[in-house]
Amino acid sequence: MAYATLDQLKAQVSTAFADDDDLLQHYLDAAEEYVRGFLADDPEADDPPSPVPDTVNQATLLIAAAWYQNRESVVNTSRGSLLPEEIPYGAxxxxxxxxxxAFG
Incomplete structure (x- = not known):
């Protein structure tokens, strides 16, 4: 069981075509590794919590979508910061x- 699915990520980024499925899955896998490392005492644990909390699902989708849509750090000046943001606000x-x- 994963933190989020490819179909959920495609809905998050509003795409229905399959051309970027491999790339989207790559970002989803990387986001899941990031989230697992952020949350778990043992980032090597294979099994995510069951059921996956909605907050974990949404954060995983936010991160994967931001990486897919921006492909580099984003400077968000709307909050008065000129520092690059690698993880989207809210995640x-x-x-x-x-x-x-303890996950896993």
Whole structure:
């Protein structure tokens, strides 16, 4: 069981074509590794929580979609910051709600 599915990510980025499926799956896998490392005491654990909390699912989708849509760090000046953001706003807030749980 994964934190999110390819179909969920395709809905997140509003695409129905299959041309980028491999690339989207790559970003989804990388986002899941990032989330697992952020949350778990043991990032090598294979089994995600069952059922996957909605916050973990949404954070995984936010991260994967941001990486797919931007493909590099984003400078968000709307909040007055000129620092690049590698993880989209909101993802860490969602993950912090469940950080420290033992997954796997």
């Amino acid at each position: 860490h807030q969602l993950l912090n709600q469940v950080r420290g749980w």
